[in-house]
Amino acid sequence: MKSFLHVQDIGDLGRALAEAREVKASPFAWQHLGHNKTIILVFFNSSLRTRLSSQKAALNLGMNPIVLNVNGDSWKLETELGVVMDGDKSEHLREAIPVIGSYCDIIGVRSFAQFVDREAEYAETIINQFVEYSGKPVISLESATVHPCQAFADLITIDEYKTKSRPKVVLTWAPHPRALPQAVPNSFAEWMNAADVDFVITCPHGYELAPQFAGNARVEYDQMKAFEGADFIYAKNWSSYSDYGKILSMDMNWTVGARQMAVTDNAYFMHCLPVRRNMIVTDEVIDSPRSIVIPEAANRVVSAQVVMKRMLESL
Numbered sequence: 206m207k208s209f210l211h212v213q214d215i216g217d218l219g220r221a222l223a224e225a226r227e228v229k230a231s232p233f234a235w236q237h238l239g240h241n242k243t244i245i246l247v248f249f250n251s252s253l254r255t256r257l258s259s260q261k262a263a264l265n266l267g268m269n270p271i272v273l274n275v276n277g278d279s280w281k282l283e284t285e286l287g288v289v290m291d292g293d294k295s296e297h298l299r300e301a302i303p304v305i306g307s308y309c310d311i312i313g314v315r316s317f318a319q320f321v322d323r324e325a326e327y328a329e330t331i332i333n334q335f336v337e338y339s340g341k342p343v344i345s346l347e348s349a350t351v352h353p354c355q356a357f358a359d360l361i362t363i364d365e366y367k368t369k370s371r372p373k374v375v376l377t378w379a380p381h382p383r384a385l386p387q388a389v390p391n392s393f394a395e396w397m398n399a400a401d402v403d404f405v406i407t408c409p410h411g412y413e414l415a416p417q418f419a420g421n422a423r424v425e426y427d428q429m430k431a432f433e434g435a436d437f438i439y440a441k442n443w444s445s446y447s448d449y450g451k452i453l454s455m456d457m458n459w460t461v462g463a464r465q466m467a468v469t470d471n472a473y474f475m476h477c478l479p480v481r482r483n484m485i486v487t488d489e490v491i492d493s494p495r496s497i498v499i500p501e502a503a504n505r506v507v508s509a510q511v512v513m514k515r516m517l518e519s520l
């Protein structure tokens with residue numbers, strides 16, 4: 206595997222889920238693969254789960270993880286090509302990427318959307334520079350439009366908790382005071398569209414995901430109707446794709462609470478975290494026995510480890 210951004214990069218999902226079960230059962234069984242190998246994790250943005258789960262996955266595989274906090278630990282990096290570098294950014298990605306590549310065997314990159322240029326961000330210009338100029342396999346740790354390690358962990362969690370062969374999975378928009386990227390819902394939709402689930406997206410008008418991620422998913426603008434008979438509720442805020450990066454609604458009727466969960470088929474509640482309580486979801490729901498946000502986060506180690514294992518095997 207040369208890069209991990211999209212569901213197609215992992216290949217057959219049944220095989221990936223079987224491998225995830227093996228890795229979870231025997232996390233240290235592949236330590237020989239990572240012996241004398243190094244992964245550099247480059248963070249342009251904050252993280253708790255991705256940073257720690259990626260390091261833990263690398264350590265489980267016997268690798269040496271190095272974390273670089275860009276804008277904190279290193280020189281500020283210029284990402285635009287052709288600019289006069291007379292501002293506060295001292296180094297360009299064109300030099301930094303091959304240098305980073307020369308120090309490691311695998312690279313992970315977190316680089317959020319800035320909501321400046323939708324076309325450039327949907328072309329994933331930053332992470333694709335890492336793919337092009339590093340000469341090393343590259344993992345998206347949430348880039349401008351995708352968060353594949355999260356979506357893979359979400360799929361693993363659904364596979365573990367499902368009691369029906371084809372569960373109903375609902376992705377619901379929920380309010381948030383800040384404009385958030387579309388990466389998590391984009392990847393969740395991409396992976397659910399590829400999985401054997403009945404997938405529904407519910408959101409206010411204006412929050413439709415980009416067509417390449419929404420695919421053929423059913424879109425229902427009535428949240429209560431979407432929740433009927435659901436087995437899994439996946440809540441997330443995202444900003445508008447069509448009115449790029451804008452907050453169009455703060456309607457607190459969309460906050461997931463007991464009222465909506467009551468019409469589901471005793472659904473499990475999921476969220477990628479971090480979550481703003483009583484904005485996205487009420488305390489009552491996230492603290493209930495049907496909330497699986499912690500095992501979902503724990504599976505971030507498993508998804509990262511499967512991806513790194515595949516990359517080590519193909520070096």
Ligand code: CP
Pocket residue numbers: 251252253254255256347355477478479
């Ligand atoms: N879900 C997730 O990616 O969490 P962090 O932003 O804390 O890494």
